[in-house]
Amino acid sequence: MPRAIFRSALVFGIVMVFSGLCFGQGITGSAHDFSGETWNNTNEICAVCHTPHNADATVADAPLWNHEITNTTFALYSSGTLDATMGQPDGSSKLCLSCHDGTVAVDNFSGTINGNEFVTGDALLGTDLSNDHPVSFVYDATLASSDGELYNPTTQNSGLGGTINADLLISNKVQCASCHDVHRSTNLANLLRISNVSSGLCLTCHDK
Amino acid sequence: MLRFSALLFMSLQPFTLLFSQSVVNTLHNLSAGGPGSVKASSESQVCIFCHTPHNSSPKAPLWNRPDPGGNYTLYSSSTAEASPGQPTGSSLLCLSCHDGTIALGNVLSRNNTIGFQSGVTTMPTGTTNLTTDLSDDHPLSFTYSSALAAADGELADPASLTGPVKLENGKMQCTSCHDPHENVLGDFLVASTRDSELCLHCHDKAFWSTAAAHRISNAGWDVSGNDPWFHTPYTTVSENACENCHNPHNAGGSERLMNFQAEEDNCLICHDGSVASTDIKALLTRPEIHDVFAYSSSHDPYEANVVSTRHVECQDCHNPHASRNSTANAPAANGFLLGVKGVDTDGNAVTTIQYEYELCYRCHADSPDKPGSPTGRQIEQSNVRLEFDLTNPSFHPIEGPGKNGNVPSLISPLTESSIIFCTDCHASNGSGAPSGPHGSIYPQILKYNYSTIDGKSVYNPFDFELCFQCHSETVIFNNDDVGRDVHEQHLKENTESGLTTCNVCHDPHGVSSSQGSPTANSHLINFDLSVVSSNEDGQLRFEDTGLFEGECYLSCHGEDHDRAHYKN
DSSP states (O other): OHHHHHHHHHHHHHHHHHHOOOOOOOOTTTTOOTTTTTTTTOOOGGGBBBSSSBOOOOSSOOOOOOOOOOOOOOOOOOOOTSOOOOOOOOOOHHHHHHHHSSOOOOBBBOOOOOOOOOGGGGOOSSSSSSTSSSOEEEOOOOHHHHHHOOOOTTTSSSSSBBBHHHHHHHEEEHHHHBBBBBTTTTGGGGSSSSSGGTTTHHHHHHHO | OOHHHHOOOOOOHHHHHOOOOGGSSTTTTTTTSSSSSBBBSOOOOOOGTTTTTTSSSSTTBBBBBBOOOOOOOOOOTOOOOOOSSSOOHHHHHHHHHTTTOOOOTTTTTTOOOOOOOOOOOSSSSSOOOSSSBBBTHHHHSEOOOOOOOOHHBBBBGGGGGOOOOOOOOTEHHHHHEEEEEEESTTBBBBSGGGGGGHHHHTBBTTTTTTTTHHHHHHOOOOSSSTTTTTTSSSHHHHHHHHGGGBBBBSSSBBBGGGGSSSHHHHHHHTTTTSSSSSSSHHHHTTTEEEGGGOSOOOOOTOOOSOSOOOOOOOHHHTTTOOOOOOOOTBBBBOGGGOOOOOEEEEOOOEEEEEEEEHHHHHHHHSSSOOOOOOSBSSEEEEEHHTTOTSSSSSOOSSSOOOOSSSOTTBBBTOTTTTTOGGGGGGGGSSSSSSSSSEESBBBGSSOOOOOOOOOOSSGGGGGGGGGGGTTTTTHHTOOSSTTTTTHIIIIIIOOTBOOOOOOHHSSSSSTTTTTTTTTSSSGGOOOOOEEEEOOTTTTTEEEEEEEEEEEEEEETTTTEEEEEEOOO
């Protein structure tokens, strides 16, 4: 996380605590709250990613997208024991990677293409996704069966109220958003959707 | 109440283990909540000790631990066709904990090493710490190809590995035998070791799958001496199978992964009466033995059939993958000798002996550096293969029926067409002793007493106990009808000049056709030169003059024999 972002987040967080608000939940004050950044002349939280009008529909089902989209061809994860069919990141993962692959500036939104603010540190995945958990693959009962050590997503509960498929998959696919909530719906570190205490997040799907 | 709870817990434990499918319930859960004693002080994540969702190295399987790199001491064996290199693939990942060099809490995704309870850092010393010396562990990271299976000859074709044992990119790795996430069977094994099921997925030892004793015996240990099954939970020979002798990790004898360094120790820990019914170990304390204790590392399964460097180990005569308790009619080899190599009547190598003598011929025929005969004879021959050749003027019937078609002394059911074993004469003495030449109180590992002491003054049938097993003492000394006085005279009557022995005139093995003649060396005649010398005319010979008749030209016991005529 760029130090400036961290500092502003910290300041904001402190302010929120002292305001008597519940600290840690919601995008406000999260790592994705760029409203206080000097490069964000809109001073809006949402505008970095979204726009109510004239959104970029290049990526299917993109939610009113307002940020430049990466055109990287990524190196994909592969493994001798991988049963899923892998493809280039699609859907919401491609949107995440439009900042987190490091090829598109964070401030390239609302038509801006000459930004110079880039993701760094642990949040920078780069264009080589071969050392990252795979995304954008169909996770269905067939995959679970052929792998033998994955829960059936259509019957196994996610712990969030419904099945894995209902709660964590998008169009039957594992995406970045399966583990991470970009808007911080929980107060968990790394914007996780499910606590990884006792590896609870991993073991939601992995039946080792 | 407490005791009851403990009992309840213990009785439930096997079921818990049986159904503990999740890695969370195994010793590989190193989190603070893990079931084992080696675990983190406070870290709750289970997967983190091996995996990370981002920035993994190696990339697959999202690995989270440092590369041990390492310069491991590798397994090597004269019989290993594979050439294992330094560990690769998943094996290297396993070794990042199991070589004991990297802290268990050292993970890539954390700046600080995760702390462990009780001051544990690296893998504690014990069977799970393989160290960087892998020479005493089953080889890994080698390509297991059809070509390898064919070259070895006792490995299943890898295409047949459709069950729990899997290769990784065509290579045998730790994960071929172990599933790090599941420990239903113990030791995270992918298949049971009961009856060596796991081993047998790959190892297809010749003769094993038929009724090899080490595969089918239900013998148990009588709890005397050392536990032969110290690294398994099993209690019979058949259940232990391969592991009766072999240990896949931390083997006492690295080459071929033997339980013990000294070859015979692997056999005698059971064959001392504590598991096997016969006590071979006791027989080997006798004065005359095939001295398996005298040699170490001189036997090799791939050695030439004709032994070039004299030695003897249990494996020279017995194939533990094949051996079984079954009898055979001479000259066929019995089940105890199944699956061993030998040398045939022509001196050619045979991969698997058909006849017992073919085994003996490995060392006692064309092999160099044989000890000399205990009796210095007119015709010397230390190659027993030549002594028993069917073209010889006379021989004991080892390879086939004897030359003499008229042997009245033979005790029924023996006849002139009978064939006998080497081990009918050379075997452990004593009634009920296990067959085979393990140990005897008599020289040459003879099964019965056989005196070679010339000049005694009193006849004692015990002196010729060996001979009288087959040749009737009564008939030998029968003076009736054909007048067999030659034996009576030499062994019983000449008390003044001293009695002689069978051994002085007869060569118990035979006389080679290349050295002897049908006239001079029929009836195993081959004189002991320590007793018999030339007569006044310088002659030293026997002449066969027909049925039960012959003449001697020699000097013996001070008596000059010049055409001394005998009927026997």
